[in-house]
Amino acid sequence: MSLEPGRSLWDSGGMTIPIIIDGHAIEAPDGASLIQAWIAAGLPLTENVGCMGQGVCGACRVLVRREGERIAAAALACETRAEAGMQVAFIDHFPARRPHAYDLDAMGDSWSALGQVDAVFPEAKHCRHCGGCDAACPKGIEVQKAVNLAVEGRALAAGALFDHCVMCNLCVAACPEHIAPSHLGQFLRRMANSLTLRPGDLIERIRQIENGSQAIDLDAPGAQP
Amino acid sequence: MIGWEQALATPRDAAPPPAFDKESLLRGFHPDHAPGAMVPLRVGVSAGQPCPAALADLLQANALVEDVDIAGRAMREAEVLVVGGGGAGCVAALTAARAGARVLMLTKLRMGDGNTVMAEGGIQAAVGAEDSLQRHYEDTLRAGHFRADRALVAAMVQDGPEAIRWLIQQGMGFDLAEGEDRIGGHLRRKKPGGATAARLLSFRDYTGLELMRVIREAVLLTPGITVLERHPAVELLTDPHGRCAGAVALDLERREILLARAGAVVLATGGAGRLHLSGFPTSNHYGATADGLVLAYRLGARLREVESFQYHPTGIAWPPHLAGTLISEAARAAGGKLFNGLGDRFVDELAPRDVVAAAILREIAEGRAVAREGCAGVLLDTPGLEAAQPGILAKRLVTLSHLAHRAGFDPAREPFLIRPTLHYQNGGIAIDAEGRTAVPGLFCAGEASGGLHGLNRLMGNALLELVAFGRRAGAAAAEAVREDRPRGVGLTHLAEWERGLVAAGLPLDRRAPMVFPAYGNVDLAAMLRKRVAA
Numbered sequence: 001m002s003l004e005p006g007r008s009l010w011d012s013g014g015m016t017i018p019i020i021i022d023g024h025a026i027e028a029p030d031g032a033s034l035i036q037a038w039i040a041a042g043l044p045l046t047e048n049v050g051c052m053g054q055g056v057c058g059a060c061r062v063l064v065r066r067e068g069e070r071i072a073a074a075a076l077a078c079e080t081r082a083e084a085g086m087q088v089a090f091i092d093h094f095p096a097r098r099p100h101a102y103d104l105d106a107m108g109d110s111w112s113a114l115g116q117v118d119a120v121f122p123e124a125k126h127c128r129h130c131g132g133c134d135a136a137c138p139k140g141i142e143v144q145k146a147v148n149l150a151v152e153g154r155a156l157a158a159g160a161l162f163d164h165c166v167m168c169n170l171c172v173a174a175c176p177e178h179i180a181p182s183h184l185g186q187f188l189r190r191m192a193n194s195l196t197l198r199p200g201d202l203i204e205r206i207r208q209i210e211n212g213s214q215a216i217d218l219d220a221p222g223a224q225p
Numbered sequence: 226m227i228g229w230e231q232a233l234a235t236p237r238d239a240a241p242p243p244a245f246d247k248e249s250l251l252r253g254f255h256p257d258h259a260p261g262a263m264v265p266l267r268v269g270v271s272a273g274q275p276c277p278a279a280l281a282d283l284l285q286a287n288a289l290v291e292d293v294d295i296a297g298r299a300m301r302e303a304e305v306l307v308v309g310g311g312g313a314g315c316v317a318a319l320t321a322a323r324a325g326a327r328v329l330m331l332t333k334l335r336m337g338d339g340n341t342v343m344a345e346g347g348i349q350a351a352v353g354a355e356d357s358l359q360r361h362y363e364d365t366l367r368a369g370h371f372r373a374d375r376a377l378v379a380a381m382v383q384d385g386p387e388a389i390r391w392l393i394q395q396g397m398g399f400d401l402a403e404g405e406d407r408i409g410g411h412l413r414r415k416k417p418g419g420a421t422a423a424r425l426l427s428f429r430d431y432t433g434l435e436l437m438r439v440i441r442e443a444v445l446l447t448p449g450i451t452v453l454e455r456h457p458a459v460e461l462l463t464d465p466h467g468r469c470a471g472a473v474a475l476d477l478e479r480r481e482i483l484l485a486r487a488g489a490v491v492l493a494t495g496g497a498g499r500l501h502l503s504g505f506p507t508s509n510h511y512g513a514t515a516d517g518l519v520l521a522y523r524l525g526a527r528l529r530e531v532e533s534f535q536y537h538p539t540g541i542a543w544p545p546h547l548a549g550t551l552i553s554e555a556a557r558a559a560g561g562k563l564f565n566g567l568g569d570r571f572v573d574e575l576a577p578r579d580v581v582a583a584a585i586l587r588e589i590a591e592g593r594a595v596a597r598e599g600c601a602g603v604l605l606d607t608p609g610l611e612a613a614q615p616g617i618l619a620k621r622l623v624t625l626s627h628l629a630h631r632a633g634f635d636p637a638r639e640p641f642l643i644r645p646t647l648h649y650q651n652g653g654i655a656i657d658a659e660g661r662t663a664v665p666g667l668f669c670a671g672e673a674s675g676g677l678h679g680l681n682r683l684m685g686n687a688l689l690e691l692v693a694f695g696r697r698a699g700a701a702a703a704e705a706v707r708e709d710r711p712r713g714v715g716l717t718h719l720a721e722w723e724r725g726l727v728a729a730g731l732p733l734d735r736r737a738p739m740v741f742p743a744y745g746n747v748d749l750a751a752m753l754r755k756r757v758a759a
Contacts (some may be wrong), residue, residue: 001702004624008561008566013337030548031544031545031546033546036546039745039746042746043746044745044746044747044748045511045741045745045746045747046477046741046745046747047334047455047477048456049334049338049344050335050339050342050510050511050512051335051338051342051510051511051513052336052510052511053547053549053550053553054342054343054508054550054624055626055627055630055631056342056345056431056433056434057335057337057338057342057343057510059334059335059338065246078392081630084453091237093310093335099443099445099446099512101446102446103446104394104395105394125641127409131284141507160253163429164429165438166434166438167438167441167442168354183442186396186438186439186442189396189398189439189455190395190397192396192398193393193397194393194394195394195397196400196406196408197399197408198407198408198409199352199401199409199410199411199412200355200408200409200410200411201352201411202350202352202386202389202390202412203356204352205350205352205386205603206386206387206390209358209383209387211384214358214359214383215358216358216359216379216382216383217359218362218364218375218376218379220359220363222359222360222363222367223362223363223366223371223375223463224371225370225371
């Protein structure tokens with residue numbers, strides 16, 4: 001977003017595109033993302049915004065219906081450019097209906113890890129295969145397949161499918177069984193790393209620090225201008 | 226200036242760039258050195274220090290609230306109050322809560338929607354056999370032009386490997402080197418610009434996203450932490466002895482003031498990119514408006530190196546709707562080269578960021594830039610990178626490829642047009658090795674703090690800093706609350722502050738913090754007036 005404080009977002013004077021966001025009929029500058037269109041229209045922005053364009057925070061979730069389409073699809077407003085006739089609604093954030101609580105430190109014996117998947121996410125086995133989560137995901141993750149793999153006990157494979165999840169939680173909203181897929185994915189990935197990632201070079205360096213062989217000389221020659 | 230088509234048709238010459246004097250390059254072309262960019266601060270404990278004019282206006286402003294505004298407002302109690310919900314705030318909150326403190330977190334946006342989640346390049350920790358803590362220490366000092374605090378840098382560097390272990394224990398993943406095992410294998414290491422060893426650890430090219438989603442989940446599942454989202458802090462509270470004792474927050478949902486009283490406060494409010502210093506675009510998140518600096522300075526916290534900002538070399542220059550968006554240094558760390566419009570390399574791509582950014586601005590100023598639809602920049606040669614390492618764009622630079630897709634081109638066929646973007650506040654609130662500021666009861670961690678980076682930060686030291694000092698500040702804050710409980714909490718510090726403004730001939734009606742950028746169309750004053758009217 002290249003602009004100084006007080007300057008308008010787009011110098012354009014160029015083409016504009018009529019869209020509707022949250023009931024406001026606005027003229028979006030050509031090429032603007034939905035979130036840029038919102039502020040260019042002078043509307044106040046205090047929520048549904050975060051990284052503002054990088055597409056990694058998941059704050060700007062919207063439902064978008066394109067002209068001539070019947071179905072509204074989920075998207076991120078910072079990644080989606082305005083198209084003529086688009087109808088857009090920001091989606092509020094709300095906590096998952098029930099917390100799926102666990103404590104990685106208390107997991108102890110890794111033989112019990114797979115059992116924990118069902119203990120913490122008992123709803124996962126009730127997947128109806130409706131595909132709602134897949135349709136909701138703005139990142140194209142195979143959410144339903146991941147949930148099913150998790151139920152089969154294939155924890156690493158299931159977790160890997162959530163590799164680039166931004167935790168926008170649209171799949172949580174979409175799931176009629178309250179499975180909370182994104183949090184399930186997060187659980188699987190966290191569990192796998194905390195139980196099985198033990199880099200040898202890291203462990204060796206920590207050992208050296210503990211036995212004093214990595215002391216820092218604050219005034220070494222290389223620390224002088 | 227060279228046109229886009231012509232620049233693409235010009236063969237790129239991979240010969241090494243010519244040598245030049247780095248100091249005169251920085252003086253000539255780095256935005257920090259532009260004439261008139263800095264003004265001396267006129268009030269407060271750091272009076273006399275140079276500071277960007279736009280930031281000085283905020284630092285030398287009056288408070289948004291006064292005594293009458295806080296009378297009779299709802300009060301929340303906590304032992305440790307954490308202001309800011311990005312990486313540093315979440316790490317501090319986790320650490321304090323696990324040390325037994327009751328923690329309240331205030332955050333302007335949602336927890337996690339800060340710069341950490343966008344910091345994708347990686348995190349530094351000296352784990353390589355040929356590397357050492359000493360080298361990491363010296364690299365950090367040198368990159369910062371020897372202006373960083375030695376004890377702070379040593380503390381951060383020493384914490385590095387343990388910080389990585391801690392992150393893995395929270396469930397964070399790290400890439401392993403090709404073909405290495407999960408147990409006993411070696412981590413994938415890349416060489417950050419300005420470093421002497423491959424020390425950058427990463428997860429794909431979205432390390433910050435991985436870090437943030439893991440830490441956020443940990444905060445949500447840790448008993449003893451209450452998170453209030455959409456609650457920016459607009460002022461700090463003090464007790465009659467000048468000790469920081471909490472904060473005044475604005476509940477954006479209800480448009481009401483809320484008081485949070487605490488035995489210790491950790492400020493983790495991040496940076497200032499949304500001030501758009503010198504008219505630059507920014508890679509920062511929407512809330513990066515220097516609020517923490519403004520609040521802490523008013524209370525008497527010392528600032529350091531606030532004249533120094535990092536302009537990341539590779540911001541998007543075209544297309545305009547993505548201008549300022551960051552292309553991670555991962556692209557250059559992996560071997561990506563920069564070319565001007567004549568098809569020449571003009572700087573060592575892995576020189577420190579301030580040098581690379583200044584060199585790009587030099588190419589633009591001296592007419593060797595490339596212009597595309599009125600946007601000026603230089604080329605980041607992703608086709609050359611893909612040709613040299615087939616498959617790298619799809620496999621290891623996923624975010625970059627995604628970005629190119631959104632910009633509407635194929636990065637394997639077309640280069641990016643890039644120019645520097647305002648990225649990081651190198652200085653900030655002065656702290657000691659436990660994250661204490663000059664104000665009793667007030668701690669600080671993350672980008673808001675100063676002293677770790679001198680005049681230029683090395684890639685990967687920001688994520689390390691927020692883990693190392695988030696933990697240090699969180700632990701020290703939890704320790705500090707047991708000393709005494711705050712009484713007589715209010716805004717007693719403001720009377721002296723206003724006297725200082727008057728004495729310096731500064732206006733009383735300019736108010737800060739800014740909370741949201743001007744183009745966000747948020748009338749904060751009206752929000753506060755509406756509350757008073759109600």
